[in-house]
Amino acid sequence: MNYKSTRNSKNIVTPSQAILQGLATDGGLYVPESFPRFDLDWELLSQYTYQEMAHFILKPFLSDFSDEQLKRCIELAYDNKFDTEVIAPIVGIDEKHYHLELFHGSTIAFKDMALSILPHLMKTSAEINHNHNDILILTATSGDTGKAAMAGFSDVPGTKIIVFYPEGGVSSIQEQQMLTQTGDNTHVVSIVGNFDDAQTEVKNIFNDSVLRDELQLSDSQFSSANSMNIGRLVPQIVYYFYAYAQLVKQGKIDAGSEIDFSVPTGNFGNILAGYYAKRSGLPIGKLLCASNDNKVLYDFFQDGEYNRQRDFILTISPSMDILVSSNLERLVYHAVNEDSERLSALMEQLDTKGHYTLTDEEQGHFSSFLSDYVTEAQTKEEINIVYKKTGYIMDTHTAVASRAWRNLNQEGLSTNPAVIVSTASPYKFPEAVLVALGVEAETLTDQELLDKLNELSNIPYPPAIEGLLEAERLHDTTIEVSDMREFVRNIAR
Secondary structure, X not given: OOEEEOXXXXXXXXXXXXXXXXXXXXXXXXXXXXXXXXXXXXXHHOOOOHHHHHHHHHHHHOOOOOHHHHHHHHHHHXXXXXXXXXXXXXXXXXXXXXXXXXXXXXXXXXXXXXXOOHHHHHHHHHHXXXXXXXEEEEEEOOOOHHHHHHHHHOOOOOEEEEEEEEOOOOOHHHHHHHHOOOOOOEEEEEEEOOHHHHHHHHHHHHOOHHHHHHHHHOOEEEEEOOOOOHHHHHHHHHHHHHHHHHHHHOOOOOOOOOEEEEEEOOOOHHHHHHHHHHHOOOOEEEEEEEEOOOOHHHHHHXXXXXXXXXXXXXXXXXXXXXXXXOOHHHHHHHHXXXXXXXXXXXXXXXXXXXXXXXXXXXXXXXXXXXXXXXXXXXXXXXXXXXXXXXXXXOOXXXXXXXXHHHHHHHOOOOOOOEEEEEOEOHHHOHHHHHHHOOOXXXXXXXXXXXXXXHHHHOOOOOOOOOOOOOOOOOOOOEEEHHHHHHHHHHHHO
16 A cells, blocks of 8 residues: 555655655645555454554555564554553443543553654664654644654754644643653743644644755754644554444444444544445445534534634633644545645635635535534533443543534434543543533642542543653743744754
8 A cells, every 4th residue: 555645646656755745745745545444354353453454454555564673563552551451441431431541651642642653663663764864743732632643752862853833722731741841852842832733833844845954964853743643643544443343343333233432632643543434445424513602513414514623712612722623634645536736726725715615515525424412511511411420530522522412413323332431530620620510720730630539430540640740841832933943954964
């Protein structure tokens, strides 16, 4: 399998080359030339460990990796850094309603599922291509990717990583996780602006040919840890198949029957992995795109117009506070019949005019998707309702997906057994969760918030939280968006 750019279908690279580049040299995103069709023997697959499922799914997507190389990457990624051998457990909430918990890794967010393996995929990709360049990884984060990426790349030889995040746009726990990150090769910078500002400038820096040439002269190159990199995106396909296998194993569904997934969605990478799983034969009925008050994706699925010209709203689900969803470009590319000229024209309209509109025929490619948006009040209400009914506490992002599924289920639009993709531990957003549960949390310290959440949930402190508040802050830089390029240039020297 090879990969081609959304902006130029003749720009074709191998999987390892796509991983090393991160973003295509023409500014596009790499997509598979075709999708594998797996022999889905669920009697066998239902017995697979997560590691075995990862090898089964990733093998055709990473076709220039040898079996030995791929297995080594998987073994190094999915080890005891996860607090359960299951890696990504399925938890029943009520009849035909389940949560796929993706927060059992070292930073208690779903980004660990892919960022635990990306450093090993990148190192192996360099070996395959006899590439001895130092790699400078640029990442914009809305809260979770930054910490998970730095945890994965910390002190990895031949790499440097710079993470940009919006000042005031992440939770206090997310910020503490990033600012206490160790590693001589890690750099964390808050920017005066929002996530979209950071992500747009990172893309601009990637596409700066002068800066790229400067790096090449010093035997260095850019890459990305965002889901723009297929090395981040493809490993996320695994847990959709694994979730289905667990439900078969537990006797909750019949092998071959359809299930729905509800996904809290910001940059569109997580739900796109679900779409790629469906394209590869997983029996998915509907993919529920759940938005918060920044409902640009909800509006897009309603009328085919993507319009980023709207107020940016800071919410209690900050990882979804995004108005320019980078990975949507991949889905739109498929919707326009992989016409790179048409896709490029749409992206140009988005850059220059702030919006674009698909034709009715192009919108017809989205029949697999449902969408809904959930207000701040509804998010809190959902956390409270589920806790009172079941004793289960979820974070604010998961609550958006849970409420979206509940709404669509009541409307008769999502009727299959449903999996809520649970993307973060409630310990990552303790104040918002406790307020939703009726606790007067505004005056509590971070430690008191964590202690109260521990008392209510009976969930032990995750290792990622132990000692976090006492850890020394090692990073303390805030810059304007206009200064990001020069900061990158200085680190690259």
